Amino acid sequence: MCRLAMKTANEPFSPYEVLQAMEAMQEGYDGSGLGLLLRGVEFTDFNYKSSHPILSGIAHTRDAMHRLNKFMQSKGFVLKYDHEFDLDTSNIEAKDRFKYFVQVYKKPEAWDSMSKEEVEDQLTMIRLAIRRDGEENGGDLTVYSFWPDVIMIKEVGWPLQVGDALGLDSGRIKARICMAQGRQNTNYGINLYACHPFFIQGISTMTNGENTAFIPIKDWLTGRHYPAYIGYQSDSEVFTHILHYVTRQLKLPLEAYKHVITPLKTEELKEHPQGDFLLGLRNACRRLIIDGPNCIMGSLPDETCILTMDAKKLRPATIGGKPGEWAMASEMCGVDAMIPDRDRSLDFQPMREHTVVVPPERQEFKIWSQFDPFPLPQAA
Amino acid sequence: MVSIRSISSTPSSLSINDMPWIVEHNESRCTLCGQCTSVCPMGAIKLKYMRKRMPKMVLNASERSNTFKIFVGIRQRTNVEHRCIGCGMCASVCPNQAIKPVFNPIIDRMRYQSTKGGNAVKRGGRRNVPGPNLLDRILFDRISMLTDPALDAGRHEFELNTLLGRVLPPEEFLRRKMSGEWIPPVREIFPFIIGSMSFGALSPNMWLGLLQGVAYCNEVLGIPVVMATGEGGCPPWVLKSKFLKYIILQIASGYFGWDEIIRAIPEMKCDPAAIEIKYGQGAKPGDGGLLMWFKVSKLIARLRGVPEGVDLPSPPVHQTLYSIEESVMKMIQTLSMAWNFKVPVYPKISGSTSAKAVLNNLVRNPYAAGLLIDGVDGGTGAAYNVSMDAMGHPIASNLRECYLDLCAQGRQNEIPLFAAGGVGKNGNVTQNGMALIMLGASGVHMGKYIMQAAAGCLGSENNRCNVCNIGICPKGITSQNPKLYRRLDPDKVAERVVETFKAIKTEMKKIMAPLGRSQSLPIGMSDALGIEDKAVAERLQIKYVC
Structure with a gap:
């Protein structure tokens, strides 16, 4: 079972804090992977404008890096900043890491006339093209995200070792949100793309536990023929894609996510004020019902953070903190490590019907239950 | 000397x-x-x-x-x-x-002499292929042990039901819901369905026992079991009762019994579970239904609107219509309209290499509520030996092909596929059914198994008994002779129906729990299946295990 830690704060902080929380939960992972997602980023060496997309990934060879740069130039991107990590590769097992790239780009001028959706689609297509290029060249290029205000780092190894190797303790990169996952490899091979968090169009989630309904869900998502519904090196990637499908494709409110992945039972829906609508939604999205046990943590482009559980509720995920600063972790000791000076009596462990939402202003977290009225006026 | x-x-x-x-x-x-x-x-x-x-x-x-x-x-x-x-x-x-x-x-040597009077041999029952069938050989081999603990089948809650009815793509569902348009009817049912056996093929006591058992499962145990009638209608008191909601009414090429059904519509207290349009039957593909004269009693004759004691062979196709495409489209629409578009209407076809063509036709028909494919191992009340022995297509690969075809189109949530034909023929009903579900079926129909489990049918794959066609069923299951069917106590049949479904429910949990599945029926969970046969594994796209 993997371990999850996530912190969101109004004041940007070093991701190393979250890695230290991972250390507190170290019984739960085996060093088969660490994934980090940073949102709301700051660089000490560069005055970052949050509208510029950041490309994150690994070039495994000099040739791959060269190809990538040429590709980005050919698409009309202007490189504004290329972050150089203070590398200490002795702590990294893999030897084929030519460069961990975190590159800030200015969008091509031709994109200025595009709508927001078009720009977002284009950014996704660029990321997919780079990924494909890497796959066609023996996997020499790995790309995690290409999105404004988002950095992703994934590497095989123990979280703290990876953090030290990349010099994350130097505080040169800070962020308002940091999601981290220490992976316990289960069914699928050790693969950089299998590390959480997963990312698609600004939406990111990470999970622990295993989703035994993976294959039917994957088959269904693949059948959408949406270009970015690919990958699935991990059974947990479907959680991210379902969140994307529900909020971006179906344009449903965030609360619908929980009703899709863990719908209420028929007898419960009969009592629900929007039971008729939710029953229909459950039927229509039947293939997206997950089968945990899982704890799901996610963050959205507007810096909203969510925490929710599968319907079996076998996991002890906890949220705690104080106004302006909240931490979520798969185990309570992770929350303790991230925000020790909090009122622990206000900690909350969501049950099977809950979605915990930390809104962007971070003054409080909201507990939303599936039994509450569903916020969709037309559905009533 | x-x-x-x-x-x-x-x-x-x-x-x-x-x-x-x-x-x-x-x-x-x-x-x-x-x-x-x-x-x-x-x-x-x-x-x-x-x-x-x-x-x-x-x-x-x-x-x-x-x-x-x-x-x-x-x-x-x-x-x-x-x-x-x-x-x-x-x-x-x-x-x-x-x-x-x-x-x-x-x-x-008798078989060479059975064609007296130039009549080819007919029988009822089954295909007579003894030994384990393919479904019996499938193993559920993805056992949860690490991060997804196996569940406690006895204490955990399981969602075992399935959906019968056309499910809209989520985008279309939302659009129609917001604009108040028609949403196709969907029933939540138990995935093991009592397959179509007609009132006529079955004795009144058998039929009554089944219905009593089904009603008990629904109303007392909360297991939403449904049963399908074959061709030949339904007793009028059932049509006008609240039990109709547990019944899938079948319309077949002879339209027997439909005068009574149509006349009863204004007096119906509830809608039937669904309407099944029979285009084919796995046991005798290309043949219509056959009720031999021995069984056309006074009651049956009245229900079917025919004289007593005459053979009732239904035509092989729905004669009033020109082509299957047109037939499917028009009949589905007509029957949907008869119940105000509130009852799912789906076709039943025999397993065939052309099943995919029918399926693709249905995908484009917004009123089609599903597809039932009946494989070669299905049973029948009466058919020619040659039809039963040599005609048809096994269900497993036929179903799998259709499911994968739907996956490729991204429509596998929309048209539920139901599978039949040999489910439980060697007694392993839950294992057979769950294997088909994981290959992509939304549910399974079972006929012979229910006759054996609920009423003690004596048939076996060694051509034991198998005289359902001539009305002399020694257990009174498929006879219209009161002397015979009075041997069968409907209460006892009902009791066995209930016991059977309770056991299936437990066995389903015992299969799903180790797979770590409890939140939804594992339709299409092919990663859980393995078989010790390379060629089959390749054909079904499941794992080869040895």
Whole structure:
């Protein structure tokens, strides 16, 4: 079972804090992977404008890096900043890491006339093209995200070792949100793309536990023929894609996510004020019902953070903190490590019907239950 | 000594060794009570006076050396009409265990003589292929042990139900819901369905017992079991009762029983579970239904609107329509309209290499509520031997192909596929059904299994009994003769139906729990399946395990 830690704060902080929380939960992972997602980023060496997309990934060879740069130039991107990590590769097992790239780009001028959706689609297509290029060249290029205000780092190894190797303790990169996952490899091979968090169009989630309904869900998502519904090196990637499908494709409110992945039972829906609508939604999205046990943590482009559980509720995920600063972790000791000076009596462990939402202003977290009225006026 | 010429020997002469079943009778235990001969549905055995010579050693030349003794014994008849069918009713009524039929393992010669009068052989029942079928050989091999602990089948809550009805793509559902348009009806049902067996094929007591059992499952146990009628309608009191909601009404090419159904619509208290349009049957593809005259009793004749005692062969296709595409489209729409678009309407076809063509046609028909594919191992009340033995397509690969085809189109959530044909034929009903579900079926229909489990049908894959067609069912399951069907107590059938579904429910949990599945029926969870046969694994796109 993997371990999850996530912190969101109004004041940007070093991701190393979250890695230290991972250390507190170290019984739960085996060093088969660490994934980090940073949102709301700051660089000490560069005055970052949050509208510029950041490309994150690994070039495994000099040739791959060269190809990538040429590709980005050919698409009309202007490189504004290329972050150089203070590398200490002795702590990294893999030897084929030519460069961990975190590159800030200015969008091509031709994109200025595009709508927001078009720009977002284009950014996704660029990321997919780079990924494909890497796959066609023996996997020499790995790309995690290409999105404004988002950095992703994934590497095989123990979280703290990876953090030290990349010099994350130097505080040169800070962020308002940091999601981290220490992976316990289960069914699928050790693969950089299998590390959480997963990312698609600004939406990111990470999970622990295993989703035994993976294959039917994957088959269904693949059948959408949406270009970015690919990958699935991990059974947990479907959680991210379902969140994307529900909020971006179906344009449903965030609360619908929980009703899709863990719908209420028929007898419960009969009592629900929007039971008729939710029953229909459950039927229509039947293939997206997950089968945990899982704890799901996610963050959205507007810096909203969510925490929710599968319907079996076998996991002890906890949220705690104080106004302006909240931490979520798969185990309570992770929350303790991230925000020790909090009122622990206000900690909350969501049950099977809950979605915990930390809104962007971070003054409080909201507990939303599936039994509450569903916020969709037309559905009533 | 008897002269050779007086022995009757014609081309059709048979001895008991030529018969498929040989009656073994132990004279020393027989009390001559006559129960076996009176219960035998075929009249295959008879009590007969027989004479035997008693040789005697005598020294006096004036006396004869032999005496003759007259005794009463059991004799097996050796003509086709009176063949022993192995049903074993004689053994079950004998107070002294003095008689039983024994399967003749050599290829019987009787089969070459069964075409008397130029009539090709017909039978009811099953395909007669003994041994494990493909579904029996599938293993559920993805056991949860690490991060996804196996669940406790006894204590955990499981979602076992499935959906019958057209499910809209989520985008379309939302659009229609917001604009208040029609949303196709969807039923939440138990995935093991009592397959279509007609009122006519089944005796009134069997039918009543099934319905009682189904009602109990729904109303007392909360297991939403539904049962399908075959062609031939439904008793009027059922049509007007609240039990109609547990019934899938079938319309087939003879339209038998539909006068009564249509007339009853205004008085119906609830809608039926669904309407099944039969285009084909796995056991006899390309054939219409067949109710032989033996079974067209007064009641059946009235329900079907026909004279008593005539053969009722339904045409192989729906004659009123020009093509299957048109037929499917028009009939689905017409029947949907009859119930105000509130009842799912789906076709049943026989397994066939052309099943995918039908499916793709349905995908484009917004009113089609599903597709039932009936494989070659399905049963029937009456069919020609050649149809049952040689025609058809096994269900597993047919279903799998259709499911994968839907996956490629991203429509696998929309048209539920139901599978039938040999589910539980060797008793492994839950294992067979769950294997089909994980191959992509939304549920399975079972007929023979229910007849065996709920009513003690005697049929077996060795052509035991299998006389459902001629109305002499010794258990009273498929007979319209009151003397026979009164043997079957509907209450006891109902009790067995309930016990059967309770057991299936438990077994489903015992399969799903180790797979770590409890939140939804594992439709299409092919990663959980393995088989020790490379070719099958490749064909079904599941794992080869050894």
